Amino acid sequence: xxxxxERWKSEVYGNEIREHxxxxxxxxWESIPEDEHDAWFERFKxxxxxxxxxxxxxxFMMRIGTPNGVLEPGQTEVVAEIADEYARGPxxxxxxxxxxxxxxxxxxxxxxxxxxxxIPAIFEKLEANGLSTQQACGDSWRNxxxxxxxxxxxxFVDALPVIEELNETFKGNEDHANLPRKWKVSVTGSPDGxxxxxxxxxxxxxxxxxxxxxxxxxxxVRVGGGLSRNEPRLARDIDVFVRPENAVEVAGGxxxxxxxxxxxxxxxxxxxxxxxxxxGPEKLRRVLQEDFVDFELESAGEDIREQxxxxxxxxxxxxxxxxxxxxxxNYYVGLNVLVGRMxxxxxxxLARLAEEYGSGEVRxxxxxxxxxxxxxxxxxxxxxxxxxxxxxxxxxxxxxxxSVACTGTEFCSLSIVETKNRQVRxxxxxxxxxxxxxxxxxxxxxxxxCTASCAQPQIADISLxxxxxxxxxxxxxxxxxxxxxxxxxxxxxxxxxxxxxPADEVPGAIENLLATFExxxxxxxxxxxxxxxxxxxxxxxxxxxxxxxxxDPYMHNTKMTWxxxxxxxxxxxxxxxTDGDGNSIVADD
Amino acid sequence: xxxxxxxxxxxxxxxVDDQRRVSVSELxxxxxxxxxxxxxxxxxxxxxxxxSADGREVAVTTxxxxxxxxxxxxxxxxxxxxxxxxSYEGYDRQHVVLRPIERRG
Ligand code: HEM
Ligand code: SF4
Ligand SMILES: [Zn+2]
Numbered sequence: 260x261x262x263x264x265e266r267w268k269s270e271v272y273g274n275e276i277r278e279h280x281x282x283x284x285x286x287x288w289e290s291i292p293e294d295e296h297d298a299w300f301e302r303f304k305x306x307x308x309x310x311x312x313x314x315x316x317x318x319f320m321m322r323i324g325t326p327n328g329v330l331e332p333g334q335t336e337v338v339a340e341i342a343d344e345y346a347r348g349p350x351x352x353x354x355x356x357x358x359x360x361x362x363x364x365x366x367x368x369x370x371x372x373x374x375x376x377x378i379p380a381i382f383e384k385l386e387a388n389g390l391s392t393q394q395a396c397g398d399s400w401r402n403x404x405x406x407x408x409x410x411x412x413x414x415f416v417d418a419l420p421v422i423e424e425l426n427e428t429f430k431g432n433e434d435h436a437n438l439p440r441k442w443k444v445s446v447t448g449s450p451d452g453x454x455x456x457x458x459x460x461x462x463x464x465x466x467x468x469x470x471x472x473x474x475x476x477x478x479x480v481r482v483g484g485g486l487s488r489n490e491p492r493l494a495r496d497i498d499v500f501v502r503p504e505n506a507v508e509v510a511g512g513x514x515x516x517x518x519x520x521x522x523x524x525x526x527x528x529x530x531x532x533x534x535x536x537x538x539g540p541e542k543l544r545r546v547l548q549e550d551f552v553d554f555e556l557e558s559a560g561e562d563i564r565e566q567x568x569x570x571x572x573x574x575x576x577x578x579x580x581x582x583x584x585x586x587x588x589n590y591y592v593g594l595n596v597l598v599g600r601m602x603x604x605x606x607x608x609l610a611r612l613a614e615e616y617g618s619g620e621v622r623x624x625x626x627x628x629x630x631x632x633x634x635x636x637x638x639x640x641x642x643x644x645x646x647x648x649x650x651x652x653x654x655x656x657x658x659x660x661x662s663v664a665c666t667g668t669e670f671c672s673l674s675i676v677e678t679k680n681r682q683v684r685x686x687x688x689x690x691x692x693x694x695x696x697x698x699x700x701x702x703x704x705x706x707x708x709c710t711a712s713c714a715q716p717q718i719a720d721i722s723l724x725x726x727x728x729x730x731x732x733x734x735x736x737x738x739x740x741x742x743x744x745x746x747x748x749x750x751x752x753x754x755x756x757x758x759x760x761p762a763d764e765v766p767g768a769i770e771n772l773l774a775t776f777e778x779x780x781x782x783x784x785x786x787x788x789x790x791x792x793x794x795x796x797x798x799x800x801x802x803x804x805x806x807x808x809x810x811d812p813y814m815h816n817t818k819m820t821w822x823x824x825x826x827x828x829x830x831x832x833x834x835x836x837t838d839g840d841g842n843s844i845v846a847d848d
Numbered sequence: 849x850x851x852x853x854x855x856x857x858x859x860x861x862x863x864v865d866d867q868r869r870v871s872v873s874e875l876x877x878x879x880x881x882x883x884x885x886x887x888x889x890x891x892x893x894x895x896x897x898x899x900s901a902d903g904r905e906v907a908v909t910t911x912x913x914x915x916x917x918x919x920x921x922x923x924x925x926x927x928x929x930x931x932x933x934x935s936y937e938g939y940d941r942q943h944v945v946l947r948p949i950e951r952r953g
Contacts, residue, residue: 263854264856293865293866294852294865294866295866296866296867297852297854297856297863297866301856312871313861313868313871487858488858488895526858527858527859527897668873672857672860672861672868672871672872673857673858673860673872674873675872675873675892675894676873709872709894710894710895711858725873726892726913726915727873727875727892727915728915729890729915729916734875734915737915758918759915759918816873816875818871818873819874
C-alpha cells in the first residue's frame, strides 16, 4: 500500500504546489483546510518550506538553495534584507537575537519564523534576484554541493560549470520532481576531497582516464552515501567514469533509476543507500547501463583520493577559513561563523564588505562558514581591519573554527536536545579553559540534535548527538559522544563510545579526553591516529564526563517548551498559531 | 467517523486528524520486562515507525532507548491515547506507566 506521503505526492507535487501555496498565503493561515494540514505541509517542503515544530504552528523554516554555496553579487544583501524584514519571531534568542540567517552544512541558507502570508512577497524578491527555494527540501534534487571555491581555487577538473548545468537541468524538471526521497548530489573538482562526496546520494569526484590514447579529465561516480537514521553509509564506487559533458545524462540516469526502483512503500527504506545495500554496485551499474543511459558507460578512471587532505585527520584545515590566493591572482577570505548563524545586520555588513573589497560575491561552505571572494591583494589589509572580522574571524581559535551545530529543539520537530546555543557555549568554554595539545590546530566538534545528523557529527573528531538521561533522578538533556570519524582517502564514521553524557558534563569529558590524548600520545601523532589505534573498549574508558565551571541553561527538556528561550516557555504559553500580523489565532476547540 | 492517524517527518511525530499529538523525545515509563532488566523501562522515544488503533486505543510502534541501562530497540506498540466520541485524548504519558499492547494477552 502506498504511504500517505506518496498518495499526496501523486495528487499534487512539484511546481504546481506553488499556486496552492500562494492561494493559501493570500487567504491566510486559516484557509488551509484543517484536515489537509499534513498533506500541504509535506508538499510545501518541495518549495523549501518546513513547518516548524510543535508549539510554533503557522511559522515556517525557509531554505534557499544556493548551488555550490555561491551567492552572486547583490544576493547576500537580498538575503539579509529578507531576514531582517520577515525572519522575526515572537521571541528572541539569547545568543543571536532576532532576524538571523543560518548558513547550512549543505551550502544553503535557512531562515526561521517565516509567516505563510509573507511567502509570495519573499519569493518575488528572491526570484527577482536570481535566488530560489525550489526543491530546497522535499523528495527531489536538493541543493548541489561541492568545494565552495570551485572556479576560483585550484581544481583538477572544473566543477562549477557541471554544477550549474545539473542545477539548470534538474530544478523544476517534471521528470525528476517526484523521487522516492531526497536526492543529494555533490560534484567536486578540487583535489582535496572537500566536496564531501562520500556522504551524498550521488557523488562526482575528480578522476582521469586514458581514452583513445588521450588523458581525459572528468569524474568517477559513487552512489548511496548519507548519514541519517543511525545507518550511515559511504557512497559506493559503481565503476563509472563520466566526462564533464556527459554528467547531466549520467546523473539524470541515476536519478531516474532511483525514481523507478527506490522504495516508495516505506520511507525509512527509501534513500538510495538502501537500494545500493540491496543490489550492490554491480547491479546498479548494470541496470543504469541497460535502462537509463543511451551510450556505453566508461569504467572508472584513476581517482586522486590519495591527495585528499580535507578533514583527513592531518593538520591541514581544508576549511577555506583565512586568506587564500585564487587562480586569477586575487584572494578570497574565509570567515568563521560560529555554528553558522549570523544576524541580519551582520549579513548586510558582509554583503557590503563583499561589494567594497571583492566582486560582491559570497560563498558558503559545508562547515557553515562564508567566503568573500575576488579581493585584490592591495585591498586585503583594509578588509582584514574591518570590525566585522572581529566577530567572524579569518583566524579563529580551533574550538571556534571546528564547531558545527544543527538546528535542534529551537525549531526542529525531530530534535531531542538544544543545539546551536549550547555549542556556542561549549566552544567559548573550551577556548577559555582547555589548551589543545601541541601542534593541534584543527579540531572538529559537531553537534546534532538527533540521528538525522544534519550537523554531520559522524565525520568530526568529537561527534555529539542528542539523547536524554537522568541526573539526580531528574530527566536532563544528554549527548552521546562518538570518536574516530573523518573524511580523506579512507573515510571513517565515528563509533559512539560515550553514551548519555549529561550535557553539562560534556565539556569536562572533552577536556579529560584531550588530556588523555596528550599523556598517551606517541610522538606527534594526530588525534585521529591516536583514536584509530585504540579499540572500542579503550575508547569507552577515555570518556570521563565531569562537571566543571561550564554552566548549561538548557538541561531541562527543551523540546517540551514552545520555545526554549522564552520567558514563559510552557507549551500552553505559545502564541502560535498566529495570523499574518503575528496575532494569536484562538483555536476552535 | 474515522480518525486519520499517521506518522510523519521520518518518524518524528504522530498526527491525529492533522494535529501533532505525540513527538519524539518524550520520556515514558514502560512496563516491558522483556525489553531490559530495569524494573520499569526508563524510555526515551526516538522514532515512531507505525501507528495502530486497537479498538479505541491509539498505539505507536516506537524505537527508543532505556536511559537507565542503555538498551535500545522497539519495546512494542505503546498506547499513547484513545479515541473518544470521535476525538483524540492523549494519556498523561509523563505520569502513567505504559504497557505495550502485546503484553496484554
Ligand atoms: C523529516 C524531517 C527531517 C529530516 C529527516 C532531516 C534530515 C536531515 C538530514 C539527513 C540532513 C543532511 C545531513 C547530511 O548532509 O547528510 C539535513 C540537513 C539539514 N536539516 Fe534536516 N531534517 C529534517 C527536518 C529539519 C527541520 C524541521 C529543520 C529545521 C527547522 C532541519 C534543519 C536542517 C539543517 C540546518 C540541515 C543542514 C543543511 C541543509 O540541508 O542544507 N531539518 N536534514
Ligand atoms: S540533526 Fe535532527 S535535530 Fe538537528 S536539525 Fe537535523 S533533524 Fe533536526
Ligand atoms: Zn533499562
